[in-house]
Amino acid sequence: MPKKFDVVIIGGGLSGLLSASALSRKGLKICVLEKNRDTGGMIQSFNREGISFDTGMNFFGAFEKGQIQNELFKSFGIAGKTNITKISNFELVAKNGKYKIPNNFERFEKQLISYFPKEKEGIKVFLKQIKEIFYHISLESDFEDLSFLQYYEKSALKFINSVTKNRELAELLKFNNLLFGSNLETTPLYIYAVITGSFLQSAGTFTNGSKQFIEVLENQILNNKGTILTKKEVEKIITKNDYISHCVCNDGTAYFADTFLSTLHPQNIIPKIQSPLLKTFYRKRIAGLSNSKASLIINVILNKKTVLFDNKPKFINTEGKSVLFYFPVSGKNENYAGTAKIMIEDNVAPYSQWTDTKPNKRKDNYNLYKNERAKEIFNFIEKYFPGFKENIHNYFVSTPLTFRDYTGSPEGSSYGILKDYTKSSETIFSVNTKFKNLFLTGQSINFHGLLGVSITSSIACTVLTKYITNRKIN
Numbered sequence: 001m002p003k004k005f006d007v008v009i010i011g012g013g014l015s016g017l018l019s020a021s022a023l024s025r026k027g028l029k030i031c032v033l034e035k036n037r038d039t040g041g042m043i044q045s046f047n048r049e050g051i052s053f054d055t056g057m058n059f060f061g062a063f064e065k066g067q068i069q070n071e072l073f074k075s076f077g078i079a080g081k082t083n084i085t086k087i088s089n090f091e092l093v094a095k096n097g098k099y100k101i102p103n104n105f106e107r108f109e110k111q112l113i114s115y116f117p118k119e120k121e122g123i124k125v126f127l128k129q130i131k132e133i134f135y136h137i138s139l140e141s142d143f144e145d146l147s148f149l150q151y152y153e154k155s156a157l158k159f160i161n162s163v164t165k166n167r168e169l170a171e172l173l174k175f176n177n178l179l180f181g182s183n184l185e186t187t188p189l190y191i192y193a194v195i196t197g198s199f200l201q202s203a204g205t206f207t208n209g210s211k212q213f214i215e216v217l218e219n220q221i222l223n224n225k226g227t228i229l230t231k232k233e234v235e236k237i238i239t240k241n242d243y244i245s246h247c248v249c250n251d252g253t254a255y256f257a258d259t260f261l262s263t264l265h266p267q268n269i270i271p272k273i274q275s276p277l278l279k280t281f282y283r284k285r286i287a288g289l290s291n292s293k294a295s296l297i298i299n300v301i302l303n304k305k306t307v308l309f310d311n312k313p314k315f316i317n318t319e320g321k322s323v324l325f326y327f328p329v330s331g332k333n334e335n336y337a338g339t340a341k342i343m344i345e346d347n348v349a350p351y352s353q354w355t356d357t358k359p360n361k362r363k364d365n366y367n368l369y370k371n372e373r374a375k376e377i378f379n380f381i382e383k384y385f386p387g388f389k390e391n392i393h394n395y396f397v398s399t400p401l402t403f404r405d406y407t408g409s410p411e412g413s414s415y416g417i418l419k420d421y422t423k424s425s426e427t428i429f430s431v432n433t434k435f436k437n438l439f440l441t442g443q444s445i446n447f448h449g450l451l452g453v454s455i456t457s458s459i460a461c462t463v464l465t466k467y468i469t470n471r472k473i474n
């Protein structure tokens with residue numbers, strides 16, 4: 001007789017682990033099915049030369065006491081259990097010079113007014129609007145309540161251009177373009193304001209990487225008697241009328257549950273569900289949605305004691321490029337940086353000749369191409385941080401194909417479905433589905449990042465738990 005769970009969670013990335021930890025804390029018998037050998041998805045880490053590197057996850061906002069990410073950590077039972085290092089300032093390298101971007105509303109306002117005294121009014125209007133939208137987010141936020149829609153249907157870019165005619169200031173306000181997949185053209189004001197607002201409240205990074213965060217979540221799930229199964233790729237979801245009966249993995253094993261929570265990208269989960277309830281036009285609509293851009297990540301090991309450490313992540317937005325460059329915090333309190341991380345927007349097109357290949361089975365010309373790209377980016381960074389290049393000991397490059405193959409994200413997209421202020425009804429999803437016991441979470445549902453995924457998973461878990469409670473009563 002196959003084992004039956006209260007909840008089967010499909011995918012063991014950030015949203016799967018957060019949801020599993022929340023639901024198992026409520027005493028529900030949960031099972032996470034993850035296709036890879038390790039959990040973590042886009043925040044998983046890997047080791048090279050004895051050093052742990054993060055694939056995605058650089059930093060996050062609003063993490064201090066009383067702020068929204070901290071409240072979310074509390075609600076997931078993990079507040080205070082992870083080591084977080086505060087980031088006081090970002091830096092922006094723009095066409096006309098370097099700017100300090102304080103991660104604090106008051107300091108940010110003062111700093112910007114000192115750079116652009118004539119733009120004081122515009123800066124105040126900017127911050128008032130960002131705060132109004134950002135403070136609207138709370139643990140009780142419910143994306144089913146559409147009061148936030150008015151901001152979802154406005155353009156972030158048009159908003160920035162409306163507060164100032166000063167091109168230099170407008171460029172500064174786009175400093176975090178990369179955190180939206182360099183897609184501010186389509187980004188809804190709502191998402192820009194919530195993410196920017198969270199970083200202007202406070203910013204932090206996991207000390208020594210996201211590995212310890214994953215471990216905290218996994219331990220909590222296991223302590224609550226939850227089950228985490230890896231190397232379990234869900235291939236089919238079997239329905240009975242408007243219910244999910246079970247799912248079947250690539251090794252033929254079947255998992256039965258009262259409820260199912262999918263954390264997968266909608267373009268991955270929908271084709272796995274065979275049911276007349278999902279009409280052809282709906283399937284085509286989902287398949288036709290655009291995805292946010294992908295990333296090229298270069299993790300660098302630096303020569304020992306050569307590059308001074310600083311905890312000021314740098315956004316370099318020049319020459320038509322958006323590059324993030326920083327020194328990950330090792331927690332060793334050293335004066336010198338051990339590693340550097342570089343992130344730049346990318347897409348699968350330049351890798352078309354390797355589209356049908358699998359990781360570790362790609363030919364040498366793939367590695368040659370990756371190295372060429374890396375060297376080109378090192379030369380770019382060298383212009384702004386002279387001396388960096390000569391202190392590189394070794395480096396490891398992840399391409400959009402790496403992300404596509406390890407996380408299943410279509411086209412290796414970094415942030416899932418492209419959010420578009422002109423298509424709100426198509427690009428935000430409900431956590432409910434046509435199937436009474438199937439719920440959705442993950443970065444494509446509302447918005448991406450630690451904050452977006454935490455909020456969405458919190459909503460999905462609340463809705464799912466209510467469903468279970470109501471079913472028991474009836």
Ligand SMILES: Cc1cc2nc3c(=O)[nH]c(=O)nc-3n(C[C@H](O)[C@H](O)[C@H](O)COP(=O)(O)OP(=O)(O)OC[C@H]3O[C@@H](n4cnc5c(N)ncnc54)[C@H](O)[C@@H]3O)c2cc1C
Pocket residue numbers: 010011012013014015016033034035036039040041042043055056057058059060232233234235263264268295297343403406407408409413414415441442443444448449450451453
């Ligand atoms: C390069 C990069 C940098 C980023 N930087 C930041 C940052 O600095 N700050 C921030 O807040 N956010 C950042 N993000 C975004 C953040 O990492 C994501 O929003 C978040 O991790 C997504 O979590 P998820 O659970 O929705 O998806 P995923 O992490 O993709 O999880 C999905 C999981 O499902 C598994 N899976 C897929 N198909 C199947 C299947 N058929 N059966 C079973 N399992 C399956 C995958 O292996 C994966 O583990 C970054 C993302 C990237 C790519």
